[in-house]
Amino acid sequence: MIDEGRIEAYKTWRFNGHDVRGITVRHDLHALSVFFQYAIKQHWTRDNPIANVEIPSDAEAVRIHVLTNNEERVYFAHALKHRNLYDLGRLMINQGMRPEEVLAISKFDVNLDRGQLQIPRGKSAAARRVLDLTPESRGILARRISGAGTWIFPSRRKPGDHAGRLNNGRDRNAKKQVCHS
Numbered sequence: 001m002i003d004e005g006r007i008e009a010y011k012t013w014r015f016n017g018h019d020v021r022g023i024t025v026r027h028d029l030h031a032l033s034v035f036f037q038y039a040i041k042q043h044w045t046r047d048n049p050i051a052n053v054e055i056p057s058d059a060e061a062v063r064i065h066v067l068t069n070n071e072e073r074v075y076f077a078h079a080l081k082h083r084n085l086y087d088l089g090r091l092m093i094n095q096g097m098r099p100e101e102v103l104a105i106s107k108f109d110v111n112l113d114r115g116q117l118q119i120p121r122g123k124s125a126a127a128r129r130v131l132d133l134t135p136e137s138r139g140i141l142a143r144r145i146s147g148a149g150t151w152i153f154p155s156r157r158k159p160g161d162h163a164g165r166l167n168n169g170r171d172r173n174a175k176k177q178v179c180h181s
Contacts, residue, residue: 007049023058116133
């Protein structure tokens with residue numbers, strides 16, 4: 001029988017016995033809640049005991065890893081073999097852009113004469129902005145525009161569209177970087 005008391009005991013066990021953070025317990029409890037929702041539909045139980053348990057906040061959950069200079073150097077040494085990954089990473093670092101923003105750059109968003117890049121689409125008004133290009137970014141974009149159709153990062157699978165993601169290659173490259181450093 002799983003009830004609120006046992007779930008509270010589980011939380012204590014996870015915090016004390018495994019030294020996990022609140023965000024981990026939060027994820028555990030949300031997964032368990034989904035199970036209980038399914039169990040209710042299957043008539044295995046009448047209640048979702050998670051509904052009466054305090055779930056830890058995610059307010060302090062920060063998942064940011066700032067690359068060290070050495071990690072950045074090693075990553076880009078490997079990424080040089082994959083020009084798209086290299087250019088994507090350099091533009092993200094130089095311009096403070098999200099990966100999806102970089103991948104959606106159109107040659108019409110770039111003004112090399114002014115040294116500016118317009119981000120016309122974004123999640124919020126603040127995401128739609130004009131960026132002053134660093135010299136390195138300007139060089140990357142000039143090179144990519146000269147060989148591009150409409151998109152700076154064209155899709156390989158969907159002609160006429162921009163790349164949706166480069167994560168598989170970026171993830172493989174990051175894994176190599178971690179294994180070799």
